[in-house]
Amino acid sequence: MPADKKIVKKGAHPYRKPRDPAAQSDRPDNGHKVLPTEARDAAGLPGMSKLKGSIRQTKRLLAKDNLDPGLRVNTQRRLASLEADLAAAERRELEKKNGAKYHKVKFFERQKLLRLIKRFEKKLTGGEEEKQLKERKRKRLEEELLDTRVMLNYILHFPNTQKYIAIFPSAQPSKPDDESEPKLTLPPLLHPVPSPSDIESLDKPARRRYDLLLETAKLMEEGKLKSEPEKDLKKGQQDGVVVGLGAGVEIGVGKGEVAAKEVEEDDFFESGDDE
Numbered sequence: 001m002p003a004d005k006k007i008v009k010k011g012a013h014p015y016r017k018p019r020d021p022a023a024q025s026d027r028p029d030n031g032h033k034v035l036p037t038e039a040r041d042a043a044g045l046p047g048m049s050k051l052k053g054s055i056r057q058t059k060r061l062l063a064k065d066n067l068d069p070g071l072r073v074n075t076q077r078r079l080a081s082l083e084a085d086l087a088a089a090e091r092r093e094l095e096k097k098n099g100a101k102y103h104k105v106k107f108f109e110r111q112k113l114l115r116l117i118k119r120f121e122k123k124l125t126g127g128e129e130e131k132q133l134k135e136r137k138r139k140r141l142e143e144e145l146l147d148t149r150v151m152l153n154y155i156l157h158f159p160n161t162q163k164y165i166a167i168f169p170s171a172q173p174s175k176p177d178d179e180s181e182p183k184l185t186l187p188p189l190l191h192p193v194p195s196p197s198d199i200e201s202l203d204k205p206a207r208r209r210y211d212l213l214l215e216t217a218k219l220m221e222e223g224k225l226k227s228e229p230e231k232d233l234k235k236g237q238q239d240g241v242v243v244g245l246g247a248g249v250e251i252g253v254g255k256g257e258v259a260a261k262e263v264e265e266d267d268f269f270e271s272g273d274d275e
Contacts, residue, residue, distance in 0.1 A: 048093065051086045058082060095160035102164040106155050109167050113152045116186055117230050120145040147190045152229050154216045156242050159250040165209040189213055212252050224249060 046054075058079045062072065120141050151167050158164055167187055190213055194202075202210065219225040225246040226232055232244055242249075 046085065046089070048086060048089045051082055051089060055079065055082050055086065091161060098160045098162070098164070102160075105166055106158075106164065110152065110155055112168060112184055113148050113155070114230055115184060116148045117145065117152070120148065143191055144186055148186055149227065149229060150190065150213055150217045150220065151186075153220060153225050153246070154213055154251065156229060157216065157225065157246065157249050157251045158212070159253055162252060165205050165212075167209070190217070208252075215251050219246075219249065219251070 058075055061067065061075055062079065067075070124138065124141050124145065154167065167189065169187065189210065194210070199207065199210065216225065220227055223245075226244070229242075229246075232242075
């Protein structure tokens with residue numbers, strides 16, 4: 001008579017020993033937890049809601065009177081780190097918001113400036129008639145070409161953390177390829193050079209824009225920004241992406257933060273984003 005077969009529990013491997021639930025895993029516990037997708041941003045970092053919750057929890061821990069001194073020091077360091085992460089997350093959110101808000105007006109202004117650059121270059125390097133330009137006219141065209149490139153760099157390096165101040169007035173054509181509109185002209189923002197009284201009479205947004213244009217021109221003279229930015233615009237990706245020299249450079253940050261805040265609070269501000 002054959003021996004009775006050993007009854008095997010359904011779902012279990014007949015040759016594998018059952019795992020002891022009391023045994024600890026050999027994997028080291030580093031305290032790292034994978035956050036859910038909704039708690040992460042595009043960079044894979046914790047989102048603002050997650051950071052704010054961690055900050056509240058950390059502050060509640062610090063509010064305890066009987067907290068161990070060593071633990072209190074570590075918790076204070078953690079709080080400082082969380083607050084720095086929150087500030088960075090808020091900055092990313094603001095950059096994302098302003099980037100979407102001013103994308104259209106920046107795009108049209110870039111296209112207008114690129115058209116002007118081509119026009120000025122054609123007049124300066126075109127046929128025999130252009131080569132025989134009078135010295136005064138040639139100097140004016142070279143000046144306008146430089147101003148146009150300064151304005152293009154102004155757009156490319158304007159920080160997304162600040163409210164954008166448009167270059168072209170709202171009366172300019174909104175569609176760069178619309179031939180029915182009046183001829184495109186360069187706004188006289190840099191030349192002729194305004195007098196001190198003219199500068200004093202500017203409103204806050206216009207004064208802020210003028211200062212940023214001067215800063216942009218200075219960075220170009222120092223070799224920190226490209227002298228011909230139209231030749232190195234990254235193709236095939238997001239419009240206005242800067243590669244190479246000047247990548248990551250933002251104008252108007254640091255010393256200009258106070259002035260930028262005043263501009264944002266100005267009720268008479270016009271960004272030109274209605275184009």
